[in-house]
Amino acid sequence: MPFPGHIIKVGETNKLLVTEIVAALAGRGYATQTPLKPGIFDNNLKSLVKLYQTQNVDIFGRPLEIDGEIGRMTWGSLFGAEAVNAPPTGIAGLALGIAISQLGVMEQPLGFNRGDMVDKYQRAAGLQLIDGKPGFFWCMAFVYWCFLQAGNGTTPFPKTAGCLDAWNRTKKKEPTRLITRAAAIADPSLIAPGMVFILDHGGGAGHTGFVRQSSGGALKTVEGNTNVNGSNNGLGVFELNSRNVMNKALKGFINFT
Incomplete structure:
Protein backbone atom coordinates (compact mmCIF):
# COMPACT_ATOMS: atom_id res chain seq x y z
CA MET A 1 0.00 0.00 0.00
CA GLY A 80 7.01 -2.33 3.94
CA ALA A 81 9.30 0.29 2.41
CA GLU A 82 10.40 0.93 -1.13
CA ALA A 83 13.54 -0.65 -2.56
CA VAL A 84 16.91 0.91 -1.77
CA ASN A 85 18.10 3.36 -4.43
CA ALA A 86 20.72 2.37 -6.98
CA PRO A 87 24.19 3.96 -6.79
CA PRO A 88 24.43 7.44 -8.35
CA THR A 89 26.41 8.50 -11.40
CA GLY A 90 28.00 11.79 -12.45
CA ILE A 91 29.77 14.25 -10.19
CA ALA A 92 27.55 13.49 -7.19
CA GLY A 93 28.44 9.81 -7.42
CA LEU A 94 32.12 10.64 -7.62
CA ALA A 95 31.83 13.07 -4.69
CA LEU A 96 30.08 10.42 -2.60
CA GLY A 97 32.84 7.94 -3.43
CA ILE A 98 35.46 10.44 -2.30
CA ALA A 99 33.51 11.11 0.89
CA ILE A 100 33.46 7.37 1.61
CA SER A 101 37.23 7.25 1.10
CA GLN A 102 37.59 9.79 3.93
CA LEU A 103 35.80 7.67 6.55
CA GLY A 104 37.96 7.53 9.64
CA VAL A 105 39.56 10.96 9.19
CA MET A 106 39.73 12.55 12.65
CA GLU A 107 40.61 15.99 13.98
CA GLN A 108 44.13 16.51 15.31
CA PRO A 109 43.94 17.30 18.19
CA LEU A 110 40.40 16.11 18.85
CA GLY A 111 37.93 18.91 19.45
CA PHE A 112 40.15 21.54 17.81
CA ASN A 113 38.51 21.52 14.34
CA ARG A 114 41.97 21.14 12.82
CA GLY A 115 44.18 18.41 11.35
CA ASP A 116 45.95 17.65 8.07
CA MET A 117 42.83 16.67 6.13
CA VAL A 118 40.42 18.85 8.11
CA ASP A 119 42.55 21.88 7.22
CA LYS A 120 42.36 20.92 3.54
CA TYR A 121 38.57 20.74 3.68
CA GLN A 122 38.33 24.17 5.28
CA ARG A 123 40.84 25.91 3.04
CA ALA A 124 39.13 24.52 -0.07
CA ALA A 125 35.92 26.25 1.03
CA GLY A 126 37.73 29.55 1.58
CA LEU A 127 38.16 29.48 5.36
CA GLN A 128 41.24 31.27 6.65
CA LEU A 129 43.09 29.26 9.29
CA ILE A 130 45.63 30.61 11.75
CA ASP A 131 48.50 28.45 13.02
CA GLY A 132 47.87 27.27 16.57
CA LYS A 133 44.27 28.46 16.59
CA PRO A 134 41.10 26.33 16.47
CA GLY A 135 39.40 25.88 13.13
CA PHE A 136 35.74 26.24 12.20
CA PHE A 137 32.77 23.93 11.93
CA TRP A 138 33.67 21.98 8.80
CA CYS A 139 30.80 19.69 7.72
CA MET A 140 29.95 21.79 4.64
CA ALA A 141 33.61 22.42 3.88
CA PHE A 142 33.99 18.63 3.75
CA VAL A 143 31.09 18.32 1.29
CA TYR A 144 32.48 21.09 -0.92
CA TRP A 145 35.99 19.56 -0.90
CA CYS A 146 34.55 16.20 -2.02
CA PHE A 147 32.76 17.85 -4.94
CA LEU A 148 35.89 19.80 -5.81
CA GLN A 149 37.95 16.60 -5.91
CA ALA A 150 35.26 14.90 -7.98
CA GLY A 151 35.44 17.70 -10.55
CA ASN A 152 39.26 17.79 -10.63
CA GLY A 153 39.31 21.33 -9.30
CA THR A 154 36.00 22.64 -10.66
CA THR A 155 32.50 21.98 -9.41
CA PRO A 156 28.96 23.31 -9.85
CA PHE A 157 28.43 22.98 -6.09
CA PRO A 158 28.47 26.41 -4.39
CA LYS A 159 31.75 27.30 -2.72
CA THR A 160 30.85 27.85 0.91
CA ALA A 161 31.47 26.49 4.39
CA GLY A 162 27.92 27.33 5.48
CA CYS A 163 25.13 24.73 5.35
CA LEU A 164 22.29 27.22 5.06
CA ASP A 165 24.36 29.41 2.76
CA ALA A 166 24.73 26.45 0.37
CA TRP A 167 20.95 25.97 0.43
CA ASN A 168 20.23 29.66 -0.15
CA ARG A 169 22.78 30.02 -2.96
CA THR A 170 21.39 26.97 -4.73
CA LYS A 171 17.84 28.25 -4.26
CA LYS A 172 18.80 31.56 -5.86
CA LYS A 173 20.77 30.12 -8.78
CA GLU A 174 19.27 26.67 -9.45
CA PRO A 175 16.12 26.17 -7.36
CA THR A 176 15.15 23.00 -9.24
CA ARG A 177 18.10 21.28 -7.53
CA LEU A 178 16.39 21.56 -4.13
CA ILE A 179 14.10 18.93 -2.64
CA THR A 180 12.26 20.13 0.46
CA ARG A 181 11.51 18.02 3.51
CA ALA A 182 7.80 18.06 2.64
CA ALA A 183 8.54 16.76 -0.86
CA ALA A 184 10.82 14.06 0.55
CA ILE A 185 8.15 12.90 2.99
CA ALA A 186 5.55 12.80 0.22
CA ASP A 187 7.84 10.89 -2.15
CA PRO A 188 11.10 9.56 -0.68
CA SER A 189 11.98 7.97 -4.02
CA LEU A 190 13.15 11.49 -4.94
CA ILE A 191 16.09 11.04 -2.57
CA ALA A 192 19.12 9.30 -4.05
CA PRO A 193 22.69 8.53 -3.00
CA GLY A 194 25.02 11.45 -3.66
CA MET A 195 22.49 14.07 -2.63
CA VAL A 196 23.45 16.47 0.15
CA PHE A 197 21.10 16.81 3.11
CA ILE A 198 20.75 20.10 5.00
CA LEU A 199 19.72 20.37 8.65
CA ASP A 200 18.62 23.71 10.09
CA HIS A 201 19.06 23.91 13.87
CA GLY A 202 18.00 27.54 14.07
CA GLY A 203 19.99 30.69 14.74
CA GLY A 204 22.03 30.13 11.58
CA ALA A 205 23.38 26.77 12.80
CA GLY A 206 23.11 23.72 10.57
CA HIS A 207 24.67 20.43 9.58
CA THR A 208 25.16 18.52 6.35
CA GLY A 209 26.52 15.39 4.72
CA PHE A 210 25.99 12.96 1.86
CA VAL A 211 23.18 10.47 1.44
CA ARG A 212 24.81 7.08 0.96
CA GLN A 213 21.64 5.00 0.95
CA SER A 214 17.93 5.83 0.93
CA SER A 215 14.92 3.58 1.36
CA GLY A 216 11.42 4.72 2.18
CA GLY A 217 12.72 7.85 3.85
CA ALA A 218 15.31 6.04 5.97
CA LEU A 219 18.83 7.27 5.26
CA LYS A 220 22.40 6.12 5.67
CA THR A 221 24.81 9.03 5.42
CA VAL A 222 28.48 10.01 5.26
CA GLU A 223 29.22 13.16 7.26
CA GLY A 224 32.17 15.25 8.30
CA ASN A 225 32.53 17.11 11.62
CA THR A 226 30.28 14.61 13.40
CA ASN A 227 30.47 11.56 15.66
CA VAL A 228 28.56 8.32 16.24
CA ASN A 229 25.74 10.30 17.86
CA GLY A 230 25.26 12.63 14.89
CA SER A 231 26.72 15.79 16.42
CA ASN A 232 26.94 18.91 14.24
CA ASN A 233 30.37 19.64 15.73
CA GLY A 234 31.92 16.22 16.13
CA LEU A 235 35.42 14.93 15.73
CA GLY A 236 35.68 13.25 12.34
CA VAL A 237 34.17 11.68 9.23
CA PHE A 238 31.63 8.96 10.01
CA GLU A 239 29.03 6.83 8.29
CA LEU A 240 25.78 7.15 10.22
CA ASN A 241 22.69 4.99 10.28
CA SER A 242 20.37 7.40 12.07
CA ARG A 243 18.99 10.04 9.69
CA ASN A 244 15.53 10.06 8.10
CA VAL A 245 13.20 12.46 6.31
CA MET A 246 10.97 12.84 9.38
CA ASN A 247 13.65 14.82 11.23
CA LYS A 248 12.02 18.16 12.04
CA ALA A 249 15.38 19.93 11.61
CA LEU A 250 15.67 18.68 8.01
CA LYS A 251 15.44 21.55 5.55
CA GLY A 252 15.83 19.31 2.52
CA PHE A 253 18.32 18.00 -0.02
CA ILE A 254 20.59 19.55 -2.65
CA ASN A 255 20.63 17.45 -5.79
CA PHE A 256 23.65 17.44 -8.08
CA THR A 257 23.12 13.83 -9.19
Whole structure:
Protein backbone atom coordinates (compact mmCIF):
# COMPACT_ATOMS: atom_id res chain seq x y z
CA MET A 1 0.00 0.00 0.00
CA PRO A 2 1.58 3.35 -1.01
CA PHE A 3 2.23 6.05 1.55
CA PRO A 4 -0.45 8.79 1.22
CA GLY A 5 2.10 11.61 1.18
CA HIS A 6 1.36 13.13 4.57
CA ILE A 7 1.73 12.27 8.26
CA ILE A 8 -1.28 10.36 9.58
CA LYS A 9 -2.27 11.36 13.11
CA VAL A 10 -5.18 12.21 15.40
CA GLY A 11 -7.88 13.93 13.34
CA GLU A 12 -7.06 12.17 10.04
CA THR A 13 -10.07 12.63 7.74
CA ASN A 14 -9.46 9.72 5.37
CA LYS A 15 -11.51 6.98 7.06
CA LEU A 16 -10.48 4.29 4.57
CA LEU A 17 -6.82 5.03 5.26
CA VAL A 18 -7.37 4.77 9.01
CA THR A 19 -9.22 1.47 8.54
CA GLU A 20 -6.26 0.07 6.58
CA ILE A 21 -3.86 1.13 9.35
CA VAL A 22 -5.98 -0.53 12.03
CA ALA A 23 -6.13 -3.71 9.93
CA ALA A 24 -2.34 -3.68 9.45
CA LEU A 25 -1.79 -3.24 13.19
CA ALA A 26 -4.19 -6.07 13.95
CA GLY A 27 -2.38 -8.25 11.42
CA ARG A 28 0.84 -7.67 13.37
CA GLY A 29 -0.89 -8.63 16.62
CA TYR A 30 -1.66 -5.14 17.88
CA ALA A 31 -5.17 -4.56 19.13
CA THR A 32 -6.67 -2.65 22.03
CA GLN A 33 -9.16 -3.79 24.62
CA THR A 34 -10.96 -0.47 24.16
CA PRO A 35 -13.04 -0.72 20.94
CA LEU A 36 -11.74 1.59 18.21
CA LYS A 37 -14.20 3.78 16.35
CA PRO A 38 -14.31 2.63 12.71
CA GLY A 39 -12.23 4.91 10.48
CA ILE A 40 -11.44 7.37 13.29
CA PHE A 41 -7.88 8.21 14.35
CA ASP A 42 -8.45 9.13 17.99
CA ASN A 43 -6.33 8.97 21.15
CA ASN A 44 -7.03 5.25 21.59
CA LEU A 45 -5.51 4.54 18.16
CA LYS A 46 -2.66 6.93 18.93
CA SER A 47 -1.84 4.88 22.04
CA LEU A 48 -1.89 1.69 19.97
CA VAL A 49 0.48 3.22 17.41
CA LYS A 50 2.81 4.25 20.23
CA LEU A 51 2.83 0.69 21.52
CA TYR A 52 3.75 -0.56 18.05
CA GLN A 53 6.51 2.03 17.81
CA THR A 54 8.06 0.96 21.11
CA GLN A 55 8.37 -2.65 19.91
CA ASN A 56 9.35 -2.31 16.27
CA VAL A 57 12.10 -0.81 14.09
CA ASP A 58 12.43 0.85 10.68
CA ILE A 59 13.74 -0.79 7.51
CA PHE A 60 17.35 -0.25 8.64
CA GLY A 61 16.69 -1.78 12.07
CA ARG A 62 16.59 1.51 13.96
CA PRO A 63 14.11 2.38 16.73
CA LEU A 64 11.00 4.23 15.64
CA GLU A 65 10.12 7.61 17.08
CA ILE A 66 7.41 7.05 19.69
CA ASP A 67 4.99 9.85 18.83
CA GLY A 68 1.74 8.04 17.98
CA GLU A 69 1.86 9.38 14.45
CA ILE A 70 2.43 7.45 11.25
CA GLY A 71 5.09 9.10 9.17
CA ARG A 72 7.44 7.56 6.66
CA MET A 73 9.40 5.44 9.12
CA THR A 74 6.43 3.88 10.92
CA TRP A 75 4.61 3.40 7.62
CA GLY A 76 7.59 1.57 6.13
CA SER A 77 7.81 -0.64 9.21
CA LEU A 78 4.10 -1.44 9.09
CA PHE A 79 3.51 -1.82 5.36
CA GLY A 80 7.01 -2.33 3.94
CA ALA A 81 9.30 0.29 2.41
CA GLU A 82 10.40 0.93 -1.13
CA ALA A 83 13.54 -0.65 -2.56
CA VAL A 84 16.91 0.91 -1.77
CA ASN A 85 18.10 3.36 -4.43
CA ALA A 86 20.72 2.37 -6.98
CA PRO A 87 24.19 3.96 -6.79
CA PRO A 88 24.43 7.44 -8.35
CA THR A 89 26.41 8.50 -11.40
CA GLY A 90 28.00 11.79 -12.45
CA ILE A 91 29.77 14.25 -10.19
CA ALA A 92 27.55 13.49 -7.19
CA GLY A 93 28.44 9.81 -7.42
CA LEU A 94 32.12 10.64 -7.62
CA ALA A 95 31.83 13.07 -4.69
CA LEU A 96 30.08 10.42 -2.60
CA GLY A 97 32.84 7.94 -3.43
CA ILE A 98 35.46 10.44 -2.30
CA ALA A 99 33.51 11.11 0.89
CA ILE A 100 33.46 7.37 1.61
CA SER A 101 37.23 7.25 1.10
CA GLN A 102 37.59 9.79 3.93
CA LEU A 103 35.80 7.67 6.55
CA GLY A 104 37.96 7.53 9.64
CA VAL A 105 39.56 10.96 9.19
CA MET A 106 39.73 12.55 12.65
CA GLU A 107 40.61 15.99 13.98
CA GLN A 108 44.13 16.51 15.31
CA PRO A 109 43.94 17.30 18.19
CA LEU A 110 40.40 16.11 18.85
CA GLY A 111 37.93 18.91 19.45
CA PHE A 112 40.15 21.54 17.81
CA ASN A 113 38.51 21.52 14.34
CA ARG A 114 41.97 21.14 12.82
CA GLY A 115 44.18 18.41 11.35
CA ASP A 116 45.95 17.65 8.07
CA MET A 117 42.83 16.67 6.13
CA VAL A 118 40.42 18.85 8.11
CA ASP A 119 42.55 21.88 7.22
CA LYS A 120 42.36 20.92 3.54
CA TYR A 121 38.57 20.74 3.68
CA GLN A 122 38.33 24.17 5.28
CA ARG A 123 40.84 25.91 3.04
CA ALA A 124 39.13 24.52 -0.07
CA ALA A 125 35.92 26.25 1.03
CA GLY A 126 37.73 29.55 1.58
CA LEU A 127 38.16 29.48 5.36
CA GLN A 128 41.24 31.27 6.65
CA LEU A 129 43.09 29.26 9.29
CA ILE A 130 45.63 30.61 11.75
CA ASP A 131 48.50 28.45 13.02
CA GLY A 132 47.87 27.27 16.57
CA LYS A 133 44.27 28.46 16.59
CA PRO A 134 41.10 26.33 16.47
CA GLY A 135 39.40 25.88 13.13
CA PHE A 136 35.74 26.24 12.20
CA PHE A 137 32.77 23.93 11.93
CA TRP A 138 33.67 21.98 8.80
CA CYS A 139 30.80 19.69 7.72
CA MET A 140 29.95 21.79 4.64
CA ALA A 141 33.61 22.42 3.88
CA PHE A 142 33.99 18.63 3.75
CA VAL A 143 31.09 18.32 1.29
CA TYR A 144 32.48 21.09 -0.92
CA TRP A 145 35.99 19.56 -0.90
CA CYS A 146 34.55 16.20 -2.02
CA PHE A 147 32.76 17.85 -4.94
CA LEU A 148 35.89 19.80 -5.81
CA GLN A 149 37.95 16.60 -5.91
CA ALA A 150 35.26 14.90 -7.98
CA GLY A 151 35.44 17.70 -10.55
CA ASN A 152 39.26 17.79 -10.63
CA GLY A 153 39.31 21.33 -9.30
CA THR A 154 36.00 22.64 -10.66
CA THR A 155 32.50 21.98 -9.41
CA PRO A 156 28.96 23.31 -9.85
CA PHE A 157 28.43 22.98 -6.09
CA PRO A 158 28.47 26.41 -4.39
CA LYS A 159 31.75 27.30 -2.72
CA THR A 160 30.85 27.85 0.91
CA ALA A 161 31.47 26.49 4.39
CA GLY A 162 27.92 27.33 5.48
CA CYS A 163 25.13 24.73 5.35
CA LEU A 164 22.29 27.22 5.06
CA ASP A 165 24.36 29.41 2.76
CA ALA A 166 24.73 26.45 0.37
CA TRP A 167 20.95 25.97 0.43
CA ASN A 168 20.23 29.66 -0.15
CA ARG A 169 22.78 30.02 -2.96
CA THR A 170 21.39 26.97 -4.73
CA LYS A 171 17.84 28.25 -4.26
CA LYS A 172 18.80 31.56 -5.86
CA LYS A 173 20.77 30.12 -8.78
CA GLU A 174 19.27 26.67 -9.45
CA PRO A 175 16.12 26.17 -7.36
CA THR A 176 15.15 23.00 -9.24
CA ARG A 177 18.10 21.28 -7.53
CA LEU A 178 16.39 21.56 -4.13
CA ILE A 179 14.10 18.93 -2.64
CA THR A 180 12.26 20.13 0.46
CA ARG A 181 11.51 18.02 3.51
CA ALA A 182 7.80 18.06 2.64
CA ALA A 183 8.54 16.76 -0.86
CA ALA A 184 10.82 14.06 0.55
CA ILE A 185 8.15 12.90 2.99
CA ALA A 186 5.55 12.80 0.22
CA ASP A 187 7.84 10.89 -2.15
CA PRO A 188 11.10 9.56 -0.68
CA SER A 189 11.98 7.97 -4.02
CA LEU A 190 13.15 11.49 -4.94
CA ILE A 191 16.09 11.04 -2.57
CA ALA A 192 19.12 9.30 -4.05
CA PRO A 193 22.69 8.53 -3.00
CA GLY A 194 25.02 11.45 -3.66
CA MET A 195 22.49 14.07 -2.63
CA VAL A 196 23.45 16.47 0.15
CA PHE A 197 21.10 16.81 3.11
CA ILE A 198 20.75 20.10 5.00
CA LEU A 199 19.72 20.37 8.65
CA ASP A 200 18.62 23.71 10.09
CA HIS A 201 19.06 23.91 13.87
CA GLY A 202 18.00 27.54 14.07
CA GLY A 203 19.99 30.69 14.74
CA GLY A 204 22.03 30.13 11.58
CA ALA A 205 23.38 26.77 12.80
CA GLY A 206 23.11 23.72 10.57
CA HIS A 207 24.67 20.43 9.58
CA THR A 208 25.16 18.52 6.35
CA GLY A 209 26.52 15.39 4.72
CA PHE A 210 25.99 12.96 1.86
CA VAL A 211 23.18 10.47 1.44
CA ARG A 212 24.81 7.08 0.96
CA GLN A 213 21.64 5.00 0.95
CA SER A 214 17.93 5.83 0.93
CA SER A 215 14.92 3.58 1.36
CA GLY A 216 11.42 4.72 2.18
CA GLY A 217 12.72 7.85 3.85
CA ALA A 218 15.31 6.04 5.97
CA LEU A 219 18.83 7.27 5.26
CA LYS A 220 22.40 6.12 5.67
CA THR A 221 24.81 9.03 5.42
CA VAL A 222 28.48 10.01 5.26
CA GLU A 223 29.22 13.16 7.26
CA GLY A 224 32.17 15.25 8.30
CA ASN A 225 32.53 17.11 11.62
CA THR A 226 30.28 14.61 13.40
CA ASN A 227 30.47 11.56 15.66
CA VAL A 228 28.56 8.32 16.24
CA ASN A 229 25.74 10.30 17.86
CA GLY A 230 25.26 12.63 14.89
CA SER A 231 26.72 15.79 16.42
CA ASN A 232 26.94 18.91 14.24
CA ASN A 233 30.37 19.64 15.73
CA GLY A 234 31.92 16.22 16.13
CA LEU A 235 35.42 14.93 15.73
CA GLY A 236 35.68 13.25 12.34
CA VAL A 237 34.17 11.68 9.23
CA PHE A 238 31.63 8.96 10.01
CA GLU A 239 29.03 6.83 8.29
CA LEU A 240 25.78 7.15 10.22
CA ASN A 241 22.69 4.99 10.28
CA SER A 242 20.37 7.40 12.07
CA ARG A 243 18.99 10.04 9.69
CA ASN A 244 15.53 10.06 8.10
CA VAL A 245 13.20 12.46 6.31
CA MET A 246 10.97 12.84 9.38
CA ASN A 247 13.65 14.82 11.23
CA LYS A 248 12.02 18.16 12.04
CA ALA A 249 15.38 19.93 11.61
CA LEU A 250 15.67 18.68 8.01
CA LYS A 251 15.44 21.55 5.55
CA GLY A 252 15.83 19.31 2.52
CA PHE A 253 18.32 18.00 -0.02
CA ILE A 254 20.59 19.55 -2.65
CA ASN A 255 20.63 17.45 -5.79
CA PHE A 256 23.65 17.44 -8.08
CA THR A 257 23.12 13.83 -9.19
